[in-house]
Amino acid sequence: MLDQKDLDNKAEELQRGLQDKLGVQGRDVSHALARAGRRLPARVQRQGKVFAQAVFMSRNPKVARQLDGATTQAAYAEVMTHIEGIDVVERRKDRLLHLAASVAFNLLFVTVAFITFLWWRGYI
Structure with missing residues (x-):
């Protein structure tokens, strides 16, 4: 059984990991995972949502009893x-x-377009 302090510590650790590795900030874990968006694979996003939902549910003592500790722990482990x-x-x-390749391609494209324009107008 996971308690509130344990889940909060894991949530802070997950949030710190998202900050350090992806540069994502958020007011809580679910917000930080949402801001990470497509930088995380779909399977990791799903597990992150499971963990964020467990953190949210653990704040209410009656609802916290419904949490499955193994599922929450597995979701946390996969995301981390x-x-x-x-x-x-x-x-x-x-x-x-990627930026350098994009600039090089655009420069090459503009150069070819300019030479084609000069050839079309009869200057070459």
């Missing part, structure tokens, strides 16, 4: 495993390479 596997340096490098 995914977040811990994210390499921040690699993501940053991939983002910069």
Whole structure:
């Protein structure tokens, strides 16, 4: 059986992981997971929603008795495993390479379009 303090500690740890690895801030876990959006796979998003719902339900003592501790623990473990596997340096490098490739493609496209225009007008 998970208690309120344990779930709150895990929620803070999950929120801290989202902040460190994805740069996502939120007022609570569900908000932070929602802001992470498509940066998380669908299966991890579903497990995050299960965990966020459990954290929300645990605030009410009567409803907290209905929580399944094994499901909540498994959801937390899956989300944390995914977040811990994210390499921040690699993501940053991939983002910069993607930006450089986009700029290079756009520059190449504009150059070809300009040369085609000059050829069409008879200047080349």
